[in-house]
Amino acid sequence: MENDSKAVAAERETLSVVIITKNEEKNIRRCLESVRWADEIVLVDSGSTDRTLDIAREYTDRIYHQDWLGFGPQKNVAVSKATCDWVLYMEADEWATPALKEEVEQMLSSRSAYNAYAVSYVSSFRGRFIQHGGFRHRVIRLFRRGKGGFRPVLRHARPEVQGPVGRLHAELVHCVDESIWQYFVRRNNHTWMEAEQAFRKGERVTLSKLLLKPLWKFVWRYFFKLGFLDGVPGLFFCVIKAFGIYLKYALLWELYDGGWTDARGSSSVHGGAAFVLDNAEGGHRW
Secondary structure (H helix, E strand, O other), X not given: OHHHHHHHHHHOOOEEEEEEEOOOOOOHHHHHHHOOOOOEEEEEEOOOOOOHHHHHOOOOOEEEEOOOOOHHHHHHHHHHOOOOOEEEEEEOOEEEXXXXXXXXXXXHOOOOOOOEEEEEEEEEEOOEEEOOOOOOEEEEEEEEOOOEEXXXXXXXXXXXXXXXXXXXXXXXXXXXXXXXXXXXXXXXXXXXXXXXXXXXXXXXXXXXXXXXXXHHHHHHHHHHOOHHHHHHHHHHHHHHHHHHHHHHHHHHHHHHHOOOHHHHOOOHHHHHHHHHHHOOOOOOOO
């Protein structure tokens, strides 16, 4: 019987959890505590000046420094450091539920036919789950090492995987415990990168993108996706998301209008955007 148990244990595949950080002392312990059952935790930091690394060392010695490269490249650096069969990517302000641990453990013992899994993703604002408005959805975060990575873009670095994708039903929770103002500033700081990325792709600004797209996004989330059922937090999330779209196209218009003159070459825009991002409380996320 003991030999049978050892054989089952030997068949279990292994899991690396990878995380990127900068100044995440408020969040990192909760995140790491939720995945301390993993076979390996890999953390890539881009220059924390708070207690992030001190806390992280309580959970892992696989800690690396990498100057900030943008979301996609930075995540890929973290993935490249993993050594286990499977990789679970997490943000520092997220935590894995006990149910997700159980489901992942079952998968690791099952010799899965899939190369990646999408997990259920839900946001929590100041202790309250946001159930509507399109904020509960699925994201690919778990994939076989060597079969997945992230798009090498500054923002919205979504996973790219090879082969079939399965589904896990348990939840990965994104926690927003900061103040409304802190969240607003952090979220809209990221629109600088979105605008610059759109500029590089040659995307143009139209009146419909500047005015109608943000309005439609709010209507879609708040009414069609029932965001109003989450009360004031639901209204807050829907407004912030819609305003972020407006700000992106306003900044993009400014780029084309010459407001960020040096963005076409070097210097002021990149320096200014980097200053805002590096000094935004909470570090690199999303």
